[in-house]
Amino acid sequence: xxxxxxxxxxxxxxxxxxxxxxxxxxxxxxxxxxxxxxxxxxxxxxxxxxxxxxxxxxxxxxxxxxxxxxxxxxxxxxxxxxxxxxxxxxxxxxxxxxxxxxxxxxxxxxxxxxxxxxxxxxxxxxxxxxxxxxxxxxxxxxxxxxxxxxxxxxxxxxxxxxxxxxxxxxxxxxxxxxxxxxxxxxxxxxxxxxxxxxxxxxxxxxxxxxxxxxxxxxxxxxxxxxxxxxxxxxxxxxxxxxxxxxxxxxxxxxxxxxxxxxxxxxxxxxxxxxxxxxxxxxxxxxxxxxxxxxxxxxxxxxxxxxxxxxxxxxxxxxxxxxxxxxxxxxxxxxxxxxxxxxxx
Numbered sequence: 001x002x003x004x005x006x007x008x009x010x011x012x013x014x015x016x017x018x019x020x021x022x023x024x025x026x027x028x029x030x031x032x033x034x035x036x037x038x039x040x041x042x043x044x045x046x047x048x049x050x051x052x053x054x055x056x057x058x059x060x061x062x063x064x065x066x067x068x069x070x071x072x073x074x075x076x077x078x079x080x081x082x083x084x085x086x087x088x089x090x091x092x093x094x095x096x097x098x099x100x101x102x103x104x105x106x107x108x109x110x111x112x113x114x115x116x117x118x119x120x121x122x123x124x125x126x127x128x129x130x131x132x133x134x135x136x137x138x139x140x141x142x143x144x145x146x147x148x149x150x151x152x153x154x155x156x157x158x159x160x161x162x163x164x165x166x167x168x169x170x171x172x173x174x175x176x177x178x179x180x181x182x183x184x185x186x187x188x189x190x191x192x193x194x195x196x197x198x199x200x201x202x203x204x205x206x207x208x209x210x211x212x213x214x215x216x217x218x219x220x221x222x223x224x225x226x227x228x229x230x231x232x233x234x235x236x237x238x239x240x241x242x243x244x245x246x247x248x249x250x251x252x253x254x255x256x257x258x259x260x261x262x263x264x265x266x267x268x269x270x271x272x273x274x275x276x277x278x279x280x281x282x283x284x285x286x287x288x289x290x291x292x293x294x295x296x297x298x299x300x301x302x303x304x305x306x307x308x309x310x311x312x313x314x315x316x317x318x319x320x321x322x323x324x325x326x327x328x329x330x331x332x333x334x335x336x337x338x339x340x341x342x343x344x
Contacts, residue, residue, distance in 0.1 A: 001341045003028075004060035006069055007035040008049050016257055017081060020117075020141055021065035027330035028344060032060065046099070061112075061342045063333075067100075069107055076111040077336065080104070082121045082254025082276075084178060086128045091177045091252070105130055112340050115139050115333070117255040120276040137336055140280075141257050142326030146233065149266040149318075150241040158238035162228055165200045169300070170243035170262075174205040178252045180272075180290055182219055187249075187296035189222045194301045200224045201247075204231045204239065241265040245303050245310060249290040253277050259285065260324045263317030268310040270299050284320035285313060 010021045025031060034056050036048050046068070053062075054072040062069065062076040069078045083104075089097045108114055108131040115137045116122050126133040159166070169188075173179040181203070188201045201224060231239055240246060246262035248271040256277040262269050263284060271277045272290035281287065286309075288299040303310060337344050 003342050004032040004057045006064040007033040009066040017066050023326040071106050074110050077113050078111050079115045083124050083128050084252050118276040121254040139332045142324050142329050143264045146237045147261040147264040150238045155238045155242035158235045168200045168202045171203045171247040172258045175207045180251050185220045185222045187293045190297035191300040203227045206230045249296050256280050260321045264321035266314050268313035284316035
């Protein structure tokens with residue numbers, strides 16, 4: 001039996017989940033991609049997935065790597081990174097939450113296996129959906145090759161291309177309110193009073209996608225802050241490597257891929273102690289209470305005032321990042337698919 005990939009989302013968009021699917025699919029080898037003839041959005045996309053995809057995937061083991069899949073197919077593996085839409089529905093649009101609340105309880109009962117990316121997510125999936133933990137496999141994410149330590153001239157080239165100051169903290173955030181952008185900006189307004197005036201905060205990430213996350217609340221106007229939006233992949237590694245520290249005080253994560261990407265770039269990381277971020281960071285990051293502006297600010301100040309601490313966390317982070325490999329993740333997917341009868 002061959003494998004087919006549900007590429008409804010991954011073929012036409014690139015985000016965290018899509019990157020995971022691409023890294024795994026590239027390493028697994030040739031597989032049949034089943035995709036709409038053109039990009040579809042909203043209910044047209046979901047209708048294609050529920051009614052057209054099962055017909056075209058007949059006879060295959062189907063891998064649905066982006067949290068949704070056709071409920072008519074039991075011979076299917078679904079990758080579900082988290083259940084934030086159930087745990088923190090206030091961070092999503094009502095229509096998005098309503099759709100997933102209707103779909104996933106039915107889907108997880110029908111499919112052969114569910115894959116997730118952390119022990120935290122495995123426990124939350126089993127607690128909120130009708131599936132036993134024994135049917136959920138944990139396969140952690142990896143780190144792409146372009147996240148690595150960079151030479152000073154490579155960092156300088158990216159800094160010049162993006163018009164960045166020499167000393168900066170990096171915050172990666174999107175319109176997803178779980179990323180805690182507004183609170184981190186407020187924390188930065190507090191922290192910068194205690195830091196050298198030449199240190200800036202750089203914020204990367206796409207602030208669109210209101211159909212998923214709802215309208216973005218007004219952001220505080222904080223001095224010494226530069227929003228640079230989406231960053232091309234060619235610059236993302238050097239951007240992380242050039243930062244004095246990487247900030248990721250997210251309120252809810254199923255994994256937190258940017259944490260290990262920054263660690264792989266030899267950059268010290270500050271992240272949240274709750275949900276999966278503490279699990280993924282281990283002892284190699286500064287952990288803070290992401291619900292407290294003051295705690296985030298105190299963490300930033302403590303990190304920036306202690307060069308020895310930054311050096312230690314950068315070194316520990318490099319070692320921690322080596323625990324996460326796309327080759328290892330692919331091997332685990334291959335073993336799972338073979339156990340379900342796939343010829344791969």
